[in-house]
Amino acid sequence: MLFRTHIAFSFLAGLYLIDLFNVDRQILFMVVLLFFSIFPDIDESSSKVFKKLRPFSYLAALFGHRNIFHTVYFPVALFLVLFVFELRLIAVAVLVGYLIHLLLDMFSKKGLALFYPLSRKKVKGFLKVGSFFENILFFIVLILIVYKLLV
Numbered sequence: 001m002l003f004r005t006h007i008a009f010s011f012l013a014g015l016y017l018i019d020l021f022n023v024d025r026q027i028l029f030m031v032v033l034l035f036f037s038i039f040p041d042i043d044e045s046s047s048k049v050f051k052k053l054r055p056f057s058y059l060a061a062l063f064g065h066r067n068i069f070h071t072v073y074f075p076v077a078l079f080l081v082l083f084v085f086e087l088r089l090i091a092v093a094v095l096v097g098y099l100i101h102l103l104l105d106m107f108s109k110k111g112l113a114l115f116y117p118l119s120r121k122k123v124k125g126f127l128k129v130g131s132f133f134e135n136i137l138f139f140i141v142l143i144l145i146v147y148k149l150l151v
């Protein structure tokens with residue numbers, strides 16, 4: 001999925017979560033959620049997050065695109081550490097942002113192996129990254145964001 005698609009979906013989810021959990025630090029929650037919704041692509045050299053987080057991204061890229069940074073271990077471990085240190089709001093934002101990224105990537109034709117290296121079985125979808133259909137989805141989410149902000 002494209003950068004903007006990840007951001008749009010996560011922003012929409014963040015708006016609903018802020019309402020659902022009655023989040024008081026809304027900007028912090030949303031910034032963390034959005035950051036972690038794009039963070040997994042740190043392992044992909046053409047991504048925006050890769051370019052912004054150099055030189056750390058060079059290390060991440062050693063593992064290959066859609067490998068260890070596109071598994072469930074990293075977000076769950078981060079969530080647990082933050083939760084133990086009583087940073088529950090941040091923990092939820094990290095987990096949700098990261099998992100939304102993984103969920104969206106599962107809809108792409110390339111797919112994801114969520115439990116790599118324990119299992120190399122990929123969950124694959126039908127979407128081609130940057131395709132017409134992805135753009136349609138992006139605009140539908142934009143409309144839903146505007147609707148949510150106005151209602």
Ligand SMILES: [Zn+2]
Nearest residue numbers: 040041070105
């Ligand atoms: Zn990704």
